[in-house]
Amino acid sequence: MEEEKINIVTLADEGDLSETDVLENEPQGKSYEVETKNLSVFFNGRPAIAEINLKVRKSTATAIIGPSGCGKSTFLRALNFMHDMVPKSKVTGEIFINSRNISEFDTVDLRRKVGMVFQKPNPFPKMSIFENVVSGIKLNGNKEKKNLHEVAENCLKHAGLWEEVKDRLKQPAVSLSGGQQQRLCIARTIAVEPxxxxxxxxxxxxxxxxxxxxxxxxxxxxxxxxxxxxxxxMQQAARVSDHTAFFYMGKLIEYSRTRRMFTNPREKLTEEYITGKFG
Amino acid sequence: MEENKAHTSVFAKPKNLKRRKIVNSIMLSLCVVAAVISILPLFYIFFYTTKSGISSLNLDFFTQMPKPVGEAGGGMANGIVGTLILISLGSIIGIPVGILAGIYVTEYSGGIFSNLIKFVTDVLSGVPSIIIGIFAYGVIVIPMQGFSALAGGFALGILMIPTITRITEEMLKLVPQSLREASLALGVSRWKTTLQIVLRTASGGIITGILLAIARAAGETAPLLFTAFGNRFWSTDLNQPIASLPVQIFNYAISPFDDWHKQAWAGALVLISLVFIVNLIVRIVTRDKFANKV
Structure with a gap:
């Protein structure tokens, strides 16, 4: 057990380990990119997540961890109205994007601001690599005569895929490997500039x-x-994120700086989960 | 030692190996026989129709009008054109309604109403085509006070709807939910997602369904007897009775004249070829540009 902990510490980064909780230490009134207030999602009347309050600052990476079925994905999907597609689902509470309540947004506009990358790479099978990258722009009916090739090149470079596909942009997207497909999906997501x-x-x-x-x-x-x-x-969470939120049974148990979460968690439950006692 | 024993036992000959092999080959041969039986009729029909019809098939058959009894020669130009017109009319009605109904059932509706549509389309696909003809007679022919190409096209369109609806529905169901989500997450509206992503992904199967429906409609005779009626003369007027290959074949085949029988065979050959050519053209025009690359 001890060993794993040490491992995680080195994986995170060597910053100040005594840094305190992000939520307690944040200056009041500062605006957040994403903020949820008492967010709950129900399926068939049963709550999947309950009363989640979470604030995320601009230009940070936040990891959401927790055992299967704890509501991580449910929470994520609530942020861009993906529960629309699910019959008998109900979302209560408030979500703010850039301090604006998302009930003010049109669903389509919201999703252009809040992009999503899924678990399984899902490029559009009848489109080429190039068409996939610009599909969001094209299907949104962007009338501006932007240079689509330039956009595609930029996004593919951003997604670290350009060098691998620059000579085969016209080939079907499904001819790529799984990892390449996922980076293509990321390129496709950033093409609509969320x-x-x-x-x-x-x-x-x-x-x-x-x-x-x-x-x-x-x-x-x-x-x-x-x-x-x-x-x-959890190693991934430690490697890529600034903040980590731990969900358990539909509740937000702990939300801290990643470094703190993996070295000195506040809650007993969090410690048990990240040390592998359950999950 | 114990491990070793277990290891070898995998490769030891089971006692019933012989029986298994026999059962296996019996099942395989049954499958082969069934496969052969299923393709034999098609080859026989092709062979026999070609043999009986080819002798009367010449350029005149495609360009000439039917000659009166006793006069040699003549063709079925009016029937060929009539059939093309009727199929087009049927497609104009059947394809959009069928596809849109299929989209509605899978993409938009849930629960009782969608089950009702599925049930009704299943029943409709089982309704004998002559009854569809009587329906078109009641709905179009009587109010318009006369047989017409329009009524015939309407009847064929109704016949095509259930096939296209069902196949559209089945094909759309095969499109993974993750593609819909991917598109929606890009901020693409629902109808564009359905049209440009879901329908496009399923297009191959839906086209097959449309071709099946067209092939079936092209050969229908019964519903046309009450609606398009048939015409000995050249007509492309949609408000007038119109000739069609199946009806002409039927009329010629039940006649007592030998030339007419030959002409009926030629007509049948043309009808089969027509369906085949339409199939081929649609396949080529709509072929998947990635088909051979993946």
Whole structure:
């Protein structure tokens, strides 16, 4: 047990370990990129997550960890109205994006601001690599005569895929490997210029090398985008995130700086989970 | 030692190996026989129709009008054109309604209403085509006070709807939910997602369904007897009775004249080829540009 802890510390970074909880130490009145107030989601009348209060600052990466079925994905999907598609679901509480209540947004506009990358790479099978990257722009009917090739090149470079695909942009997206497909999906997401990117276990279907590439990508992307990433992999959370939220049974148990969470968790439950006593 | 024993036992011959092999080959041969039986009729029909029809098939058959009894020669130009017109009319009605209904059932509706639509389309696909003809007779022919190409096209369109609806529905169900979510998460509206992502992904299967529906409609005779009626003369007027290959084949085949029988065979050959050519053209035009690359 002890060994794993030490391991995690080195994986995080060598900063000040005594740093205190982000929530307690934040100056009041400062605006957050994402803020939820008493957010609950019900399926068939049963709560999947209950009364979640979480604040996320701009240009940070926040990891959401917790055992299966604890509501991590449910929380993430609530942030861009993905529960719309699920019959008999109900969302209560408030969500603020850039201090604006999302009930003021149109669903479509909201989703352009809040992009999402899914667990399994899901490129559009009938489109080429190039078409996939610009699909969001094209389907949104962007009338501006932007140079689509330039946009595609930029986004692919951003996603670290350009060198691998620059000579085969016309080939079908499904001819890429799983890891490349996932980076393509990330390129496709950033092409519509969102402010926030939600990632729902983006590496759980990938091999270790692809996983490493995606993690490096998250690390770079958080300079420009606010990233929320759900992960089952605690080392991953430690490596890529600034803050970590621990969910258990639909509740937010602890939300701290990642360094603190993995070295000196406040809650007993958190400690038991990250040391592998359950989960 | 214990381990070793277990290891070898995997490779030891089981006692009933012989029986297993026999059962296996019996099942395999049954499958082969069934496969052969299922393709034999098609080859036989092709062979027999070609053999009987090819002798009367010449350029005149495609360009000439039917000649009166006793006069040699003549063709079925009016029937060929009529069939094309009727199929087009049927497609104009059947394809959009069928596809949109299929989209509605899978993408938008849930619960009782969608089950009701599924049930009704299943029943409709089982309704004998002659009854569809009587329906079109009641709805179009009587109010318009006469047989017409329009009524025939309407009847064929109704016949096509259940096939296309069901296949659209089945194909859309195969499109993974994750693609819909991917598109929606890009801020693409629901209808564009359905049209540009879901329908596009399922297009191959839906086209097959449409072709099946067209092939079936092209060969229908019964519903046309009450609606398009048939016409000995050249007509492309949608408000007038119109000739069609199946009806013409039927009329010629039940006649007592030998030339007409030959012409009926030629007509049948043309009808089969027509369906085949339409199939081929649609396949080529809509082929998947990635089909051979993945």
């Amino acid at each position: 402010e926030i990117i939600l990632m729902d276990e983006p590496t759980s279907a990938l091999d270790p090398i692809s996983t490493q590439k995606i993690e490096e990508l998250i690390f770079h992307l958080k300079k420009e985008f606010t990233i929320l990433v759900v992960t089952h992999n």
